[in-house]
Amino acid sequence: MSAGEIYLIREKITDRDNALFEAGIKLGALYHQFTGSPINLDTVSSFEQAIQKCISVQPYVNEISVNIDREMLKSKLGNKFGYSELQGPMLRVKITVKYGSVKAKVGMEFDTELNYPLMKIEEIEELNV
Amino acid sequence: MSAGEIYLIREKITDRDNALFEAGIKLGALYHQFTGSPINLDTVSSFEQAIQKCISVQPYVNEISVNIDREMLKSKLGNKFGYSELQGPMLRVKITVKYGSVKAKVGMEFDTELNYPLMKIEEIEELNV
Amino acid sequence: MSAGEIYLIREKITDRDNALFEAGIKLGALYHQFTGSPINLDTVSSFEQAIQKCISVQPYVNEISVNIDREMLKSKLGNKFGYSELQGPMLRVKITVKYGSVKAKVGMEFDTELNYPLMKIEEIEELNV
Amino acid sequence: MSAGEIYLIREKITDRDNALFEAGIKLGALYHQFTGSPINLDTVSSFEQAIQKCISVQPYVNEISVNIDREMLKSKLGNKFGYSELQGPMLRVKITVKYGSVKAKVGMEFDTELNYPLMKIEEIEELNV
Numbered sequence: 375m376s377a378g379e380i381y382l383i384r385e386k387i388t389d390r391d392n393a394l395f396e397a398g399i400k401l402g403a404l405y406h407q408f409t410g411s412p413i414n415l416d417t418v419s420s421f422e423q424a425i426q427k428c429i430s431v432q433p434y435v436n437e438i439s440v441n442i443d444r445e446m447l448k449s450k451l452g453n454k455f456g457y458s459e460l461q462g463p464m465l466r467v468k469i470t471v472k473y474g475s476v477k478a479k480v481g482m483e484f485d486t487e488l489n490y491p492l493m494k495i496e497e498i499e500e501l502n503v
Numbered sequence: 504m505s506a507g508e509i510y511l512i513r514e515k516i517t518d519r520d521n522a523l524f525e526a527g528i529k530l531g532a533l534y535h536q537f538t539g540s541p542i543n544l545d546t547v548s549s550f551e552q553a554i555q556k557c558i559s560v561q562p563y564v565n566e567i568s569v570n571i572d573r574e575m576l577k578s579k580l581g582n583k584f585g586y587s588e589l590q591g592p593m594l595r596v597k598i599t600v601k602y603g604s605v606k607a608k609v610g611m612e613f614d615t616e617l618n619y620p621l622m623k624i625e626e627i628e629e630l631n632v
Numbered sequence: 633m634s635a636g637e638i639y640l641i642r643e644k645i646t647d648r649d650n651a652l653f654e655a656g657i658k659l660g661a662l663y664h665q666f667t668g669s670p671i672n673l674d675t676v677s678s679f680e681q682a683i684q685k686c687i688s689v690q691p692y693v694n695e696i697s698v699n700i701d702r703e704m705l706k707s708k709l710g711n712k713f714g715y716s717e718l719q720g721p722m723l724r725v726k727i728t729v730k731y732g733s734v735k736a737k738v739g740m741e742f743d744t745e746l747n748y749p750l751m752k753i754e755e756i757e758e759l760n761v
Numbered sequence: 762m763s764a765g766e767i768y769l770i771r772e773k774i775t776d777r778d779n780a781l782f783e784a785g786i787k788l789g790a791l792y793h794q795f796t797g798s799p800i801n802l803d804t805v806s807s808f809e810q811a812i813q814k815c816i817s818v819q820p821y822v823n824e825i826s827v828n829i830d831r832e833m834l835k836s837k838l839g840n841k842f843g844y845s846e847l848q849g850p851m852l853r854v855k856i857t858v859k860y861g862s863v864k865a866k867v868g869m870e871f872d873t874e875l876n877y878p879l880m881k882i883e884e885i886e887e888l889n890v
Contacts, residue, residue, distance in 0.1 A: 382887075385777075395867065427549060489710060499770065523652040527659075531663075534660075624649055624650065624653050665798055672818045674818075675814045
């Protein structure tokens with residue numbers, strides 16, 4: 375073929391592909407299910423647990439930790455009613471998904487430079503016996 | 504005026520009006536915030552608590568109880584992955600809102616005849632000293 | 633009875649009570665269903681329509697208008713990806729609910745003084761023939 | 762090393778990994794943002810468009826189609842009020858994400874055998890010039 379031509383290579387789907395796909399599903403689900411929930415400093419800790427439990431029952435979730443930023447929450451409590459809703463930037467989440475022979479560790483954290491609650495892949499491990 | 508004419512009477516807004524309005528807000532919020540959450544038989548009890556705590560931090564909430572129907576949940580666990588999402592018909596909720604001198608007790612429960620998760624006013628109490 | 637005693641008066645539930653209750657349900661539902669949705673300046677107008685249509689299919693809704701604050705939205709687009717999620721303070725909503733002989737007009741708008749997206753009753757009309 | 766030992770191989774993160782991860786995020790987000798929304802046969806078509814537009818503004822989305830099953834919707838309209846909420850099993854979604862040199866096509870569709878709204882990877886294309 376001539377130079378500059380574009381080849382499309384259709385690929386077999388691997389455990390690794392599925393691990394990353396499933397990890398993405400969990401973060402997208404968590405974010406859009408639970409942001410908006412009313413919380414305050416007394417309830418924030420148990421709500422972190424509640425989110426962890428909910429996402430844990432979904433397929434392929436190996437580990438999960440959810441942290442809600444107390445300082446950011448405090449800064450939002452200055453309205454008349456003393457509570458806030460859970461906002462995306464408050465969330466710091468780490469999820470490990472295991473699919474077949476692959477573990478994918480992904481996370482979400484507010485990126486102050488991008489001004490965006492960034493979801494990203496942190497580590498991929500292939501387990502070979 | 505002639506017969507058949509329609510009179511519009513603009514009314515002063517009372518504590519009772521606000522109590523009912525606030526009670527409705529809480530039920531609408533609860534339903535649309537938390538349905539869709541992944542649950543199973545191990546996590547359902549703590550998730551009921553989580554919902555109660557979330558709604559309790561909102562203004563004017565005096566009491567709340569949230570029950571998720573275990574039988575209906577069980578009947579939805581027969582998929583490959585052993586969990587379900589929280590569905591509206593599974594919810595039985597009672598909320599008491601107190602606004603000024605008025606307590607409004609409202610609830611949500613699946614109405615099998617209407618085939619609908621019906622929200623309704625259960626009791627209104629005006630507190631006079 | 634002696635002075636200082638508290639009387640509880642249980643009240644008959646009226647159309648007016650139900651109108652306010654239903655109006656509250658709609659605002660609570662709208663807020664917790666649609667905040668978090670990804671929008672930008674190209675899609676904001678059609679998303680306002682989409683919210684209006686969704687809430688309109690619910691019982692007792694007579695009129696609804698949904699406005700998303702363009703200036704506030706613009707101020708949130710300064711991240712790398714050029715979009716924002718719909719946030720509560722961006723919403724200005726007016727809903728008229730008709731229940732039996734009563735129309736209740738309610739609204740939601742960001743209250744800069746309270747720093748809170750305040751929902752409130754705007755007008756109650758009793759229709760007498 | 763001796764037989765039976767487990768090797769962990771930490772892997773470099775590729776465009777392909779990110780494409781799958783981002784595709785998962787979009788499906789998880791779509792599902793948990795929009796299920797629960799009130800719809801009927803008059804509004805279902807415009808609501809499909811609304812979902813497509815919302816997800817399209819998110820990063821790396823190349824193509825999206827959203828179909829809501831009319832037959833399933835009809836079967837849920839038999840309550841007193843003539844509407845339903847959008848339920849996961851009604852959704853048939855196809856999303857193509859492009860990340861760097863990789864296109865990932867993913868989808869969601871109700872799997873009657875699994876009794877589950879299954880999300881899966883449909884095709885991965887690596888574009889080589």
